[in-house]
Amino acid sequence: MRQRGFAQIAGYxxxxxxxxGGMSKVYRAMQQSLGxxxxxKILAYEPDEDSDFAQRFKxxxxxxxxxxxxNIVTIHDIGVSEDNQLFLSIEYLSGGTLKDQxxxxxxxxxxxxxxxxxxxxxGYAHEKGVIHRDVKxxxxxxxxDGTPVLTDFGIARVAGSKTVHTITGLMxxxxxxxxxxxxxxxxxxxxxxxxGLGVVLxxxxxxxxxxxxxxxxxxMLKHLHDPIPEIPKEYxxxxxxxxxxxxxxxxxxxxxxxxxxxxxxxxxxxxTGSQPEWITGNKNQSVMEFASGKIRSLLKxxxxxxxxxxxxxxxxxxxxxxxxxxxxxxxxxxxxxxxxGLIQLRQQAEQxxxxxxxxxxxxxxQQQVQLQAEQLLIQANSSFGxxxxxxxxAHIEQGLLAVPNHPGLSALRDQVRARMIxxxxxxxxxxxxxxxxxxxxxxxxxxxxxxDRQQVEAxxxxxxxDRYLARALNYQRSGGxxxxxxxxxxxxxxxxxxxxxxxxxxxxxxxxxxxxxxQEARRQATKAAKEKPRAQRQTQAPVTPAKENDDVNLKKLxxxxxxxxxxxxxxxx
Numbered sequence: 001m002r003q004r005g006f007a008q009i010a011g012y013x014x015x016x017x018x019x020x021g022g023m024s025k026v027y028r029a030m031q032q033s034l035g036x037x038x039x040x041k042i043l044a045y046e047p048d049e050d051s052d053f054a055q056r057f058k059x060x061x062x063x064x065x066x067x068x069x070x071n072i073v074t075i076h077d078i079g080v081s082e083d084n085q086l087f088l089s090i091e092y093l094s095g096g097t098l099k100d101q102x103x104x105x106x107x108x109x110x111x112x113x114x115x116x117x118x119x120x121x122x123g124y125a126h127e128k129g130v131i132h133r134d135v136k137x138x139x140x141x142x143x144x145d146g147t148p149v150l151t152d153f154g155i156a157r158v159a160g161s162k163t164v165h166t167i168t169g170l171m172x173x174x175x176x177x178x179x180x181x182x183x184x185x186x187x188x189x190x191x192x193x194x195x196g197l198g199v200v201l202x203x204x205x206x207x208x209x210x211x212x213x214x215x216x217x218x219x220m221l222k223h224l225h226d227p228i229p230e231i232p233k234e235y236x237x238x239x240x241x242x243x244x245x246x247x248x249x250x251x252x253x254x255x256x257x258x259x260x261x262x263x264x265x266x267x268x269x270x271x272t273g274s275q276p277e278w279i280t281g282n283k284n285q286s287v288m289e290f291a292s293g294k295i296r297s298l299l300k301x302x303x304x305x306x307x308x309x310x311x312x313x314x315x316x317x318x319x320x321x322x323x324x325x326x327x328x329x330x331x332x333x334x335x336x337x338x339x340x341g342l343i344q345l346r347q348q349a350e351q352x353x354x355x356x357x358x359x360x361x362x363x364x365x366q367q368q369v370q371l372q373a374e375q376l377l378i379q380a381n382s383s384f385g386x387x388x389x390x391x392x393x394a395h396i397e398q399g400l401l402a403v404p405n406h407p408g409l410s411a412l413r414d415q416v417r418a419r420m421i422x423x424x425x426x427x428x429x430x431x432x433x434x435x436x437x438x439x440x441x442x443x444x445x446x447x448x449x450x451x452d453r454q455q456v457e458a459x460x461x462x463x464x465x466d467r468y469l470a471r472a473l474n475y476q477r478s479g480g481x482x483x484x485x486x487x488x489x490x491x492x493x494x495x496x497x498x499x500x501x502x503x504x505x506x507x508x509x510x511x512x513x514x515x516x517x518x519q520e521a522r523r524q525a526t527k528a529a530k531e532k533p534r535a536q537r538q539t540q541a542p543v544t545p546a547k548e549n550d551d552v553n554l555k556k557l558x559x560x561x562x563x564x565x566x567x568x569x570x571x572x573x
Contacts, residue, residue, distance in 0.1 A: 036092075041088040094143070096142060101142075119257040123257035228246045369402040462498075467491075
């Protein structure tokens, strides 16, 4: 193997290279522990453990491990070769690719059945949250019985994942089958896979893609802008389905694969029951190939020592049987022929051989399922250690389907479920904390909003009180003390503790009181002035007590007038 340049992988015998791509090579190999043919996909580079290539390669294995569907390729193992190269051990598909079948030509029935099968595979992957992103004929292969299988999840993406491993300079998808949104650099969706399915359906019906060009950029531009081409007239009844699959806008395509299947079943109500043309060829030749393949598989499944033991045992059994036959025949020929006894004896020998072979097959099957369960246990433990609980549980359930009472798988399942319950409780606790924080923030926001509203209202009231203060000052300066007090009282009704209004109120009251006293003093002075001539006329008369009283009153009036003048002076009038 080393001389031929093949990788060395413990437990596998590499037989031949069957394909290669930009980042990996694919070999046909024999898994020695189970005696079955597998496909080994080996990373073509030797990158670091954390490189983009390695992450993409590992991601493909993990995605395949959780996709258990008859139309999706099955993964058996993932590991590192003796040459320190990452490898995937997957199901060996001997029926070739859809690309090869398209070149040979497909019947309408075959094309529709393949489209339905791949749609079911995509629908299952979408339900698991996986978007393929590279649906094309070379990624669709066939088992020996003609079952179409979706392969190559190397650039698949888990829906909602924030981390998508890509490689700088590598286009995500194939230009000839890339949806318009992928060509624009946008994220792929379920509708992107449906677009790829539409391109595949078109190619199966016409034997060429809908858009072709001299270079990838030209092809992508056609996917973006060119109208949808028409399919041959004999298939025109499928044109509406092709148009909806290849719609430029995602919202114009089918919502999911179920909607597509319902639409195509309305046109082609049910399977016709006919097998694809690559299966219904020479039936005798197919049977011979199948039988010879079984024999080759059986020979490769055993070591040379086991084969020799089996052959010697079989020869011994046949010789013993022949000897018994001859003895019986000789005995019977002497006496009388007994053909019924010979027939019964032959039937018994055949039954013994069949029973022995059945027991041997049963033992091999039991060993195979036990080994499969052990491998799934290893994968489940690895996923559990990495914290991938759902993937670990998928491995466990798959193993328990093979060996329902496997103690290791059952115990690990209990651990995984317990961890999932614990994580659920932690998630619920975090959710409650976040909810409490959200409510607290809402209360704080409401309180702040109320404070802001109160501040705005206080400013408005202050401005209104200031307007009342301005009017009150105008009235006070013009001597309208009553009107000034009225404005002051209105302002204090709005802002009871307004300092300017309170000071002005006190000042107006003092000024108004002083003004009232001055007015009273003026009335008294006017009255005294009117009585003064009469007092002068009586100057010649003898002084009497009444005259003395008038002099006293005049002095009092003069004192009041002096006090009023002093008050005016103190008030600045």
